[in-house]
Amino acid sequence: MVGSQSSLREANRARVVDTVKHHGGLTQVELAAATGLSQATVSTIVKELVAAELVEVRNTVRSGRRAQLVTLAHRVGLVAGVLVGTRHLTVAIADVSHEVLAEQVLPLPAEHRADTSLDRAALLVVDLLERVGSELPEVLGIGLGLPAPVDASSGQVTVRGILRGWDGVPVAQVLSKRLARPVFVDNDANLGALAESTVGAARDVHDALYVRAGHGVGAGIVLGGRVHRGVAGTAGEIGHVQVDPAGHICSCGSRGCLDTVVGDRALLEPLRSSHGSLTLRDVVRLANDDDPGCREIVADAGTVIGGVVAGLATSLNPERVVVGGVLAQTGEVFLGPLREALRRRTMLNQVTPLEVVPAALGVRAELEGALALALQSTDLLERPDDVQARVMTGKGSQ
Numbered sequence: 001m002v003g004s005q006s007s008l009r010e011a012n013r014a015r016v017v018d019t020v021k022h023h024g025g026l027t028q029v030e031l032a033a034a035t036g037l038s039q040a041t042v043s044t045i046v047k048e049l050v051a052a053e054l055v056e057v058r059n060t061v062r063s064g065r066r067a068q069l070v071t072l073a074h075r076v077g078l079v080a081g082v083l084v085g086t087r088h089l090t091v092a093i094a095d096v097s098h099e100v101l102a103e104q105v106l107p108l109p110a111e112h113r114a115d116t117s118l119d120r121a122a123l124l125v126v127d128l129l130e131r132v133g134s135e136l137p138e139v140l141g142i143g144l145g146l147p148a149p150v151d152a153s154s155g156q157v158t159v160r161g162i163l164r165g166w167d168g169v170p171v172a173q174v175l176s177k178r179l180a181r182p183v184f185v186d187n188d189a190n191l192g193a194l195a196e197s198t199v200g201a202a203r204d205v206h207d208a209l210y211v212r213a214g215h216g217v218g219a220g221i222v223l224g225g226r227v228h229r230g231v232a233g234t235a236g237e238i239g240h241v242q243v244d245p246a247g248h249i250c251s252c253g254s255r256g257c258l259d260t261v262v263g264d265r266a267l268l269e270p271l272r273s274s275h276g277s278l279t280l281r282d283v284v285r286l287a288n289d290d291d292p293g294c295r296e297i298v299a300d301a302g303t304v305i306g307g308v309v310a311g312l313a314t315s316l317n318p319e320r321v322v323v324g325g326v327l328a329q330t331g332e333v334f335l336g337p338l339r340e341a342l343r344r345r346t347m348l349n350q351v352t353p354l355e356v357v358p359a360a361l362g363v364r365a366e367l368e369g370a371l372a373l374a375l376q377s378t379d380l381l382e383r384p385d386d387v388q389a390r391v392m393t394g395k396g397s398q
Contacts, residue, residue: 012037014379016045017072020055021375024098024199025071027062046070072096077140078129079378081370082121082175083188084108084146086215089117091124093132094371096140098199102128103367113165114174122178139181143373144171145188145366147216149233155185158232161251162240184377188212189236190227191369192359193220196322197227198372200360205319210359211238211309212366213301213334214325215264215280219312238308239263258308262301271297280326287330295333302327302334306341313354314346324359324366331358 015035020026023034028046032039046068049055053073060069076096083090087110092103104124108117125142129135148163150156155172157163172183186194193202193210202208202222210220219236221228229235239259240252247256260266264280271278274293275286286294309321321342327334339356346354359365 013045025069027067027069077138079140079371079374080125080142081367082144083367083370093128101132111164114169118175141182141374141378143370144185145191145370147188149237150185150187151233184373188366189218189220192324192365193222194227194372195361195365195369197222201322201357202320207318208320209318210322212325213327216259241308262304267297284329287333298330298334299337302337303341306338310342310345319352320355322359328358
């Protein structure tokens with residue numbers, strides 16, 4: 001009986017900590033509602049966690065009344081986020097309240113390989129920790145995003161050819177060995193979905209789609225408040241839905257995928273004769289400056305992407321579509337045609353009409369998601385030596 005009571009108490013403590021991690025900060029009344037525990041139980045647990053220096057409590061105001069806001073203690077530790085792009089590597093160090101303390105972006109060569117890019121990521125993590133006066137043992141975990149489908153259990157890219165030089169590499173294990181910290185790997189669009197559903201534009205809905213439109217196109221699926229990845233991490237890979245049966249060969253080996261029609265190369269090529277050599281960010285800037293050619297290219301991309309997203313939305317019936325990535329920085333130039341394509345091609349729901357909104361976190365959604373993944377995947381009630389043992393045995397990924 002005593003053992004069962006102790007297990008229940010530990011389970012309730014873990015539930016409170018996980019809820020605070022997920023939401024960033026809640027009042028004790030909100031914690032009780034979110035966990036299903038009584039306010040008296042929550043109050044007792046919070047006092048224990050404060051004594052253990054896992055959470056902090058400060059006064060706040062809710063609905064005109066004073067309340068106690070519970071957040072994770074800053075001294076608990078740090079998390080790192082690593083975002084690998086096609087041509088850039090971004091690394092950030094944040095505390096457990098998601099405040100970014102240091103961040104840096106490095107360029108990557110075309111078709112960069114896993115070994116050299118992970119070496120650079122490891123060196124950059126250590127460098128940023130030195131800048132903020134911290135060391136590796138203070139890092140609770142590292143979240144890493146890749147522009148390819150990923151098997152979360154092994155941290156490997158699951159489709160050959162999409163991210164050349166990374167096939168067959170146990171990414172989480174490799175970076176864990178370099179830094180001796182737990183590493184958690186996911187697809188970048190899934191990380192955007194995680195961030196937007198946790199602290200962004202989809203935090204108040206249970207079912208949502210996150211669409212990232214930039215150098216490539218991907219989607220993250222949130223069902224019942226949780227990111228849905230599929231059996232091998234390929235859920236939401238809309239960039240590899242065929243839209244042109246006679247089109248170009250895609251990196252995945254298929255012909256005429258969405259990425260071959262609205263990826264950065266496909267968008268830039270029609271502008272070469274009239275505008276010269278541009279980057280995708282140049283196109284976005286010019287579109288926002290009312291350049292007619294660039295606005296036409298961006299609007300056409302919105303229509304095509306909206307048509308593919310419509311198929312996913314018809315199947316899943318989400319309440320909201322959140323749109324991020326660099327193309328979304330053009331606002332209604334891109335969102336308007338995407339929204340109209342969805343309206344034409346999905347069943348009109350009279351009960352809860354489908355909303356299309358820009359990402360609240362903008363182009364930072366994926367990086368914020370990497371930080372959130374690191375925090376949410378780490379058991380703050382675990383002893384430090386338990387975490388270290390899990391890293392050294394290669395079990396640092398989930």
